[in-house]
Amino acid sequence: MPQLRIALAQLNNHVGDISANADLVVEWCRRADEAGADLVLLPEMVLTGYPVEDLALRQSFVAASRLSVERLASRLEAAGLGDLTAVVGYLDRTDETHSLKSGAAKPQNKAAVLHKGTVVCSYAKHHLPNYGVFDEYRYFRPGNELHVVRVRGVDVGVVICEDLWQDGGPVAAAGEAGVGLLAVVNASPYERNKDDFRGELVARRAREAGATLAYVNLVGGQDELVFDGDSIISDSRGTIIARGPQFAEDLLVADLELPAGLEVPPGSDGTGPSGMIISHHVLSTTAAPERAPIEPKVTERLSDLGEVYAALVLGLGDYCRKNGIQRVYLGLSGGIDSTLTAAIACDAIGADNVYGLSNPSAYSSEHSKSDAAELAERTGLHFSTVPIAPIVDAFHQGLDIDGIAAENLQARIRGVIWMAESNQHGPSIVLACGNKSELAVGYSTIYGDAVGGYAPLKDVSKTYVWKLAAWRNEEAVRRGETPPIPENTISKEPSAELRPGQKDTDSLPPYEILDAILDDYVEGDKGRADLVAQGFDPDLVDRVMRMVDRAEYKRRQYPPGTKISFKAFGRDRRLPITNGWREGR
Ligand SMILES: Nc1ncnc2c1ncn2[C@@H]1O[C@H](COP(=O)(O)OP(=O)(O)OC[C@H]2O[C@@H]([n+]3cccc(C(=O)O)c3)[C@H](O)[C@@H]2O)[C@@H](O)[C@H]1O
Ligand SMILES: Nc1ncnc2c1ncn2[C@@H]1O[C@H](COP(=O)(O)OP(=O)(O)OP(=O)(O)O)[C@@H](O)[C@H]1O
Ligand SMILES: NC(=O)CC[C@H](N)C(=O)O
Numbered sequence: 001m002p003q004l005r006i007a008l009a010q011l012n013n014h015v016g017d018i019s020a021n022a023d024l025v026v027e028w029c030r031r032a033d034e035a036g037a038d039l040v041l042l043p044e045m046v047l048t049g050y051p052v053e054d055l056a057l058r059q060s061f062v063a064a065s066r067l068s069v070e071r072l073a074s075r076l077e078a079a080g081l082g083d084l085t086a087v088v089g090y091l092d093r094t095d096e097t098h099s100l101k102s103g104a105a106k107p108q109n110k111a112a113v114l115h116k117g118t119v120v121c122s123y124a125k126h127h128l129p130n131y132g133v134f135d136e137y138r139y140f141r142p143g144n145e146l147h148v149v150r151v152r153g154v155d156v157g158v159v160i161c162e163d164l165w166q167d168g169g170p171v172a173a174a175g176e177a178g179v180g181l182l183a184v185v186n187a188s189p190y191e192r193n194k195d196d197f198r199g200e201l202v203a204r205r206a207r208e209a210g211a212t213l214a215y216v217n218l219v220g221g222q223d224e225l226v227f228d229g230d231s232i233i234s235d236s237r238g239t240i241i242a243r244g245p246q247f248a249e250d251l252l253v254a255d256l257e258l259p260a261g262l263e264v265p266p267g268s269d270g271t272g273p274s275g276m277i278i279s280h281h282v283l284s285t286t287a288a289p290e291r292a293p294i295e296p297k298v299t300e301r302l303s304d305l306g307e308v309y310a311a312l313v314l315g316l317g318d319y320c321r322k323n324g325i326q327r328v329y330l331g332l333s334g335g336i337d338s339t340l341t342a343a344i345a346c347d348a349i350g351a352d353n354v355y356g357l358s359n360p361s362a363y364s365s366e367h368s369k370s371d372a373a374e375l376a377e378r379t380g381l382h383f384s385t386v387p388i389a390p391i392v393d394a395f396h397q398g399l400d401i402d403g404i405a406a407e408n409l410q411a412r413i414r415g416v417i418w419m420a421e422s423n424q425h426g427p428s429i430v431l432a433c434g435n436k437s438e439l440a441v442g443y444s445t446i447y448g449d450a451v452g453g454y455a456p457l458k459d460v461s462k463t464y465v466w467k468l469a470a471w472r473n474e475e476a477v478r479r480g481e482t483p484p485i486p487e488n489t490i491s492k493e494p495s496a497e498l499r500p501g502q503k504d505t506d507s508l509p510p511y512e513i514l515d516a517i518l519d520d521y522v523e524g525d526k527g528r529a530d531l532v533a534q535g536f537d538p539d540l541v542d543r544v545m546r547m548v549d550r551a552e553y554k555r556r557q558y559p560p561g562t563k564i565s566f567k568a569f570g571r572d573r574r575l576p577i578t579n580g581w582r583e584g585r
Pocket of ligand 1: 411443
């Protein structure tokens with residue numbers, strides 16, 4: 001059986017920066033070549049980044065992507081990497097003469113096969129995901145052909161991401177065509193438990209196709225999405241034989257013993273058993289040289305809490321790095337949300353770039369100040385205190401307000417202070433510290449503690465915030481480091497401290513109950529009858545549903561934050577703000 005050395009380049013690119021991404025591709029191809037690879041797979045749309053959103057509608061962007069892939073082929077050849085076969089994702093349009101208004105003029109999400117200075121063929125994704133965070137029907141025209149390339153005598157079928165998730169189509173056709181290897185290039189965003197699902201999917205499709213399957217995934221943060229890498233190789237029996245790290249760049253290299261391709265006349269095209277047009281391309285048939293075999297690695301999985309924490313760190317870190325943001329400012333109340341946000345920020349961009357502000361009011365407890373100071377001591381972040389009581393008093397001299405209006409004034413004054421610091425010492429942003437539970441029920445002050453450029457905990461429920469905080473401290477102990485989060489911050493009862501003795505439970509049900517209802521209402525999209533049938537108190541269900549529905553306007557104005565759940569607020573859950581639909585009340 002011919003031996004093929006494959007390299008999966010799970011890299012972190014930059015949406016829109018085609019020229020820098022092309023440089024990255026060359027660099028990773030060089031690394032693959034140095035590792036002796038015959039074939040290197042790069043992630044879906046590696047040249048443009050993913051998702052490009054409405055950049056896909058700009059002809060200039062599509063043309064630049066297309067030109068870049070052609071130049072890349074000659075660049076690789078000129079760099080002495082022409083013998084390597086590279087699968088490179090990009091955006092293409094082949095029918096630019098058609099009317100822009102017609103769907104036929106839409107570009108395609110493609111993967112080009114580059115070899116010996118040419119673009120040998122280019123596969124267009126068949127299945128376009130159009131659910132959750134994906135809008136691919138808005139942008140792309142689906143493909144209808146399959147390409148099979150022969151590398152070192154092995155037939156390799158190339159498909160793109162969602163093609164793997166759907167039954168039938170190009171994956172089934174590749175199996176029927178008898179490929180030895182199915183190469184799948186991906187940009188599959190992280191969400192909790194998705195890695196388990198992906199692992200099973202890859203193994204199942206490999207068994208169904210009767211072929212070894214190599215799955216390469218992107219790494220890095222892109223606005224609200226974070227890509228976790230976690231590239232996988234499964235043999236044709238469904239055994240995972242190699243797996244890359246999560247949330248880190250890596251070149252995963254493996255030697256594969258694969259069956260020789262069947263007799264296909266060079267360059268012959270035809271219709272496969274499932275009726276799909278299949279084009280064959282013979283690139284190389286010579287056997288691999290004698291070389292010391294590489295033992296493929298199977299990287300250990302992170303724990304559930306560990307992977308969520310890593311996602312939040314990478315999401316915030318890449319948002320800052322890719323947008324030229326050097327520092328972050330945030331209000332430190334000594335509470336669990338701002339403390340965990342600060343710990344994530346320190347891990348993402350370094351404590352020396354994190355500026356925490358304590359802004360005590362007349363109602364602030366002593367522990368709110370001492371716990372915030374202790375956090376600074378433990379992490380090494382910059383810490384300063386700007387009391388707001390005199391500013392609040394000055395406002396009250398000119399304003400006749402009380403109750404919630406007066407409470408919100410305090411939160412807004414803090415927001416003004418954080419933004420002023422950020423403006424003064426930029427390039428920097430303010431971090432909003434709200435969590436998913438608060439965001440769901442509108443428990444934050446708009447233009448107050450809701451100000452900011454990024455919200456790391458936006459998709460993390462309050463009960464999970466506590467778990468993550470405990471996990472981060474345990475992790476520090478395991479590594480022999482100082483746990484960042486003060487014990488009192490984890491154990492004390494949450495309070496907004498906007499009036500004397502205020503507790504979150506004055507306005508909200510206990511978070512364990514609230515989060516259970518929110519899980520079903522927000523993530524599960526269940527209706528009132530289902531929630532009541534599950535045993536939740538009907539009055540409480542009504543109250544929570546009302547709070548969630550009414551807070552849509554607040555969520556729309558909230559900063560972006562990393563998606564970690566099946567359904568995050570934002571692109572994943574799109575509801576009208578002006579909405580008269582009410583159930584049972
Ligand atoms: N449909 C709509 N579209 C656009 N804007 C709309 C709107 N409905 C109201 N508004 C505007 O929004 C205002 C009400 O929102 P907002 O000013 O935020 O005030 P509001 O939601 O009434 O009060 C803030 C709540 O959050 C709690 N809080 C505040 C700060 C921190 C924390 C915490 O623990 O983290 C909790 C606080 O205890 C209080 O219960 C209205 O006065 C109006 O101006
Ligand atoms: N005294 C304070 N000094 C600085 N920032 C504050 C102060 N109080 C509140 N904040 C900011 O406002 C946000 C909302 O805090 P609040 O205490 O009202 O509710 P919370 O959701 O329980 O948050 P936390 O758990 O961080 O206290 C905090 O996360 C913090 O960023
Ligand atoms: N880019 C894609 O096609 C992603 C869709 C796919 N179901 C995933 O999340 O992995």
